[in-house]
Amino acid sequence: MNEKVVIERTYRASVQELWDLWTTKEGFESWWGPEGFRVEVHAIEAREGGTLHYDMIADAPEQIAAMKQMNMPISHKARGRFSAFSPHTRLALTHMIDFIPGVKAYESSMAVDFVPAGDRVRMVVILSPMHDEHWTKMSTMGFTSQLTKLDKRFA
Amino acid sequence: MQLDAFQTLADPTRRRIVETLRTGELQVNDIVAQAGIHQSGVSRHLRILSEAGFVSVRPNGQRRLYSLRAEPFRHLDHWLAPYRRLWEARLDRFGAALEKRQKARRPPPKET
Numbered sequence: 001m002n003e004k005v006v007i008e009r010t011y012r013a014s015v016q017e018l019w020d021l022w023t024t025k026e027g028f029e030s031w032w033g034p035e036g037f038r039v040e041v042h043a044i045e046a047r048e049g050g051t052l053h054y055d056m057i058a059d060a061p062e063q064i065a066a067m068k069q070m071n072m073p074i075s076h077k078a079r080g081r082f083s084a085f086s087p088h089t090r091l092a093l094t095h096m097i098d099f100i101p102g103v104k105a106y107e108s109s110m111a112v113d114f115v116p117a118g119d120r121v122r123m124v125v126i127l128s129p130m131h132d133e134h135w136t137k138m139s140t141m142g143f144t145s146q147l148t149k150l151d152k153r154f155a
Numbered sequence: 156m157q158l159d160a161f162q163t164l165a166d167p168t169r170r171r172i173v174e175t176l177r178t179g180e181l182q183v184n185d186i187v188a189q190a191g192i193h194q195s196g197v198s199r200h201l202r203i204l205s206e207a208g209f210v211s212v213r214p215n216g217q218r219r220l221y222s223l224r225a226e227p228f229r230h231l232d233h234w235l236a237p238y239r240r241l242w243e244a245r246l247d248r249f250g251a252a253l254e255k256r257q258k259a260r261r262p263p264p265k266e267t
Contacts, residue, residue: 005235007242013253021252031252035244125242 008124015088015114015121022091022112023082028054036063039078048085052093054078088114160227160234163207168192169200173209173223180222 011018021027023046033039033056043053058064058074067074084092092111115122164170168190175181175190183201187194201221204210209227212219 005238005242007239007246009246009250011250011253013257017253017256021249021256027252027256030255031245031248034241035248123246125246127238127242 005127006124007127008122010117010120010122012120015116018114018121018123019088019091022093028052036060046082046085048082050082050085052078052080052082083109084111090114160207160209160231163204163209163227164231166200166203168196169204169209172197172200172204176210176221176223180220182218182220186221 025041038059039054041054080095083094094109111126113124
């Protein structure tokens with residue numbers, strides 16, 4: 001089943017302002033990533049098929065502590081590309097998920113639509129939760145590989 | 156055979172039946188006509204939908220009326236909620252970043 005999660009917000013801003021937050025280094029770095037993480041963009045090519053390379057870095061002290069405790073690096077390299085790119089209208093971001101132990105590399109995509117209305121813009125983000133199922137798997141596997149490491153250490 | 160909510164809706168014919176029932180209570184003939192599916196298929200899928208809790212049936216004279224039940228949809232919604240929350244938080248940060256940029260730009264630079 002191709003279930004999607006659709007989230008939308010309306011901002012009092014120009015499309016250009018929203019677009020910049022997705023497609024420029026400074027813009028992307030200013031908000032992307034889960035709570036407690038920051039990103040450092042190495043390449044962002046604002047065009048169809050353009051590359052997006054960045055590091056996702058645990059930033060908040062409790063997040064750093066959590067990663068260390070789980071024996072995970074506090075930073076990982078993320079690789080993606082703009083799989084759709086219609087300036088000020090629509091973009092899609094596809095990430096390559098190739099760092100999950102035991103899971104074959106796969107791609108995960110999200111699409112964003114920008115719909116101007118007067119002095120506001122409606123931004124619609126469409127996600128596929130199937131991708132996140134893999135994340136669930138990853139956290140399980142991460143934990144398992146951790147236990148394996150412990151086994152090795154104490155073997 | 157007990158299917159979970161996603162497995163139940165994974166079948167396009169069952170999704171079509173569910174969509175047809177969104178308008179309200181219907182009998183099999185109406186579902187067949189509106190969904191454009193053969194009667195035998197509809198009966199089989201209605202049984203599966205009913206076993207999975209998506210559909211309830213009540214007799215009304217000679218007729219049997221089918222309708223949707225809210226519960227499995229609540230489960231689906233519940234399952235999706237964390238993904239929505241994750242992104243709600245992300246978009247909160249998006250909004251905050253936007254505001255910060257807008258403030259930094261104000262007052263607008265004088266035209267030269």
